Amino acid sequence: MRDRGLLIVLSGPSGVGKGTVRKALFSKEDVSLHYSISMTTRNPREGEVDGTDYFFKSREVFEQLIEEDKFIEWAEYVGNYYGTPVDYVEQCLAEGKDVFLEIEVQGAIQVKSKFPEGVFIFLMPPSLSELKNRITTRGTETEDLINNRMTVAKEEIEMMDAYDYVVENDQVDLACDRIKAIVQAEHCKRTRLREKYKQMLEAE
Numbered sequence: 001m002r003d004r005g006l007l008i009v010l011s012g013p014s015g016v017g018k019g020t021v022r023k024a025l026f027s028k029e030d031v032s033l034h035y036s037i038s039m040t041t042r043n044p045r046e047g048e049v050d051g052t053d054y055f056f057k058s059r060e061v062f063e064q065l066i067e068e069d070k071f072i073e074w075a076e077y078v079g080n081y082y083g084t085p086v087d088y089v090e091q092c093l094a095e096g097k098d099v100f101l102e103i104e105v106q107g108a109i110q111v112k113s114k115f116p117e118g119v120f121i122f123l124m125p126p127s128l129s130e131l132k133n134r135i136t137t138r139g140t141e142t143e144d145l146i147n148n149r150m151t152v153a154k155e156e157i158e159m160m161d162a163y164d165y166v167v168e169n170d171q172v173d174l175a176c177d178r179i180k181a182i183v184q185a186e187h188c189k190r191t192r193l194r195e196k197y198k199q200m201l202e203a204e
């Protein structure tokens, strides 16, 4: 029987670099993870593409999909809905493919209750001042929204203990290496190789 894929959840406060680290990770040739594209009701930022960065939907459509139970998890975050469509994740896991979610904390907690066997990684900035600096220099948020995201960020960091791993994002490449090492170790823990070798011994 084929192993189910791993469900890997990367979360952490707004602006810590989840998107940056995820993109760097997916650009590496030795990484074979499948990214689950989220749905959101927020407006696309400059350069964002529907179906690549997010599936951009109206609030009406999103609420209809919630009614139809089409999300593994969803959350309202700083005034917009975000959610993980269930079908893609279920299909990948059943086919033995590893799926990668990059989501905020409320959503990650929901995923943990449904998929306790998932691998939950919390990305941390080197300091809170560096976090504010990153949100500010990204230049996508107004002053009010930056302050809003910083208030939420402190509450999010308090949830760190609910995760299996905490990874510091001091440098993007180092953070990627740490995440790759976690994925490899989790594969070794769960693989059916033990069963294979036990059967090999019994067959002797």
Ligand SMILES: Nc1ncnc2c1ncn2[C@@H]1O[C@H](COP(=O)(O)OP(=O)(O)OP(=O)(O)O)[C@@H](O)[C@H]1O
Residues within 6 Å of the ligand: 012, 013, 014, 015, 016, 017, 018, 019, 020, 021, 134, 135, 137, 138, 169, 170, 171, 172
């Ligand atoms: N290790 C790093 N060192 C310095 N800057 C970084 C690092 N990682 C990310 N950044 C910068 O921080 C800013 C925020 O990064 P990013 O948008 O990836 O964060 P995020 O956690 O996905 O944010 P959000 O949750 O709001 O979507 C970007 O300008 C990015 O270039």
Ligand SMILES: Nc1nc2c(ncn2[C@@H]2O[C@H](COP(=O)(O)O)[C@@H](O)[C@H]2O)c(=O)[nH]1
Residues within 6 Å of the ligand: 012, 013, 014, 018, 038, 039, 042, 073, 074, 075, 077, 082, 083, 084, 102, 103, 104, 105, 106, 107, 108
């Ligand atoms: N609960 C979920 N959170 C999600 C999902 N997709 C993205 N996110 C997180 O939302 C915030 C804000 O994102 P931004 O693109 O507006 O900056 C960030 O923390 C994302 O990781 C999702 O499907 N569910």
